[in-house]
Amino acid sequence: MTSEQLDQALLDLALIEEACKKSGLIWVRGAGAPAARALWHVWHEGAVCLVGDGPGEQPLPGLTDGGSAEVTVRGKDKGGRLVTWQATVSELRPESPEWESAVTELKGKRLNAPDSEDMPARWARSCRVLRLVPTGSVAPLPSDSLAERPLPSPATTRRPIPAGLPKLLAKRRKK
Template identity: 80%
Template sequence: MTSELLDQALVEEATKKSGLVWVRAAGAPAARALWHVWHEGAVCLVGDGPGEQPLAGLTDGGSAEVTVRSKDKGGRLVTWRATVSVLGSASPEWEAAVAELKGKRLNAPDGEEMPARWARECRVLRLVPAGSTLALPSGSLAERPVPSPATTRRPAPAALPRLLAGRRRKG
């Protein structure tokens, strides 16, 4: 019993403090990095809509493995099995989860309209810990990024080298 309580405390504390978890749906070849919030004993996720993170493979009643990283060092802290449930947009659970998620969503294009968009176009999931912790995976688990229209790599503007050189001379 003590081991179960320690596992539960480790999962909750580590997951609360980490803004990113690695989630591998049952049968999926690789884990996917997802932002989340810890709310009422579970990880809450939003995605599968335009401009939101993909939640491929996570189905209602399914299972997943969640690996939590250290916010400071980025190393793996704990891996645990979860039961996945989809929250219905009219439910009190959905409202509570969305209130938490809304506060953590960075760079949302629609601000206050975000919950209405999520209700129309996205899925809100709850990943509840199921059982004790798992052994941490060995190896890097590095994978190629999932194809996405989002990118941070664009050609540098032609004037950028001159602008940067000008700052160095002034400073």
Template identity: 70%
Template sequence: MTEELLDQALVEEATKKSGLIWVRGGGVPALDAPGHGAPSRALWHVWHDGAACLVGDGPGEQPLPGLADGGDAVVTVRSKDKGGRLISWSAKVVELTPTSPEWEAAVGELKGKRLNAPDGEAMPQRWARECRVLRLEPSGTTAELPDGSLAQPPLPTPATTRRPIPAALPRLLLKRRKRR
């Protein structure tokens, strides 16, 4: 019982303080390893009323792939000061109904944390029309963090191209060093 309360306190405190959480939908903590299911995605969130609240899947908002109402997710929280993995916990995904009291409370918290919103005060109405607001409620189990790296190779994209560096660049860089 004491260990469960300590785990719950660690999940809450670490998630509150972290600006980003890594979320993988449809995951099971025992399978929280590379090659199992969809990759984890970094998402901004707000801790509110015992759960991590997210907004996304709309124009200009973060994508929430693999997070379905009633489904499971694995949340990995990083340390705010060092950036390393701190704890991994399993969650139940709950989609909030727009304009319900729970939705209004969550959106009130999310609205204050949303940076660079294109529509300012009209943001909650846009979220109600075009986005999903989710709660990731801890299900009470935490997972052991793996020892090794969970780095995945980047997804292929035509946007990444490499060109030779300009011939004058080394001279420009050396001039800056000599001036100091």
């Protein structure tokens, strides 16, 4: 590897790390998954750490131990794509030192958990904790948007706006 290639590889890793640290969501497409899925994560010890596939946690389709994944990170300020990179997926064994370290970081970032004190025990029983380690350089940005329809979810339901909302908004405009 030439010094220019080494410099580029280090710059790519720095970009991946900084983008992942600043973004709360990443888009991950596991091998064989139909579409990328938005997942919350933490950057810990040179990799993205995820928890899911358990009751009340995010699904992790197509992410298998030893498999690969494509990760896209968006910018925090405008929400546009910053970087896309390939990763190797590894599943952390519950109660191992690596698992404990990753879960400590994940627990601090998990919002709205119904059982914040018992979370690590629940994750050990019924969830998977994964590490996505960058494998190389970043992919070039695409020339088109790559926009897709959102995946179906029971969490996205439309309801009529409350009857009093137009009056409340009109009062704010007058002030």
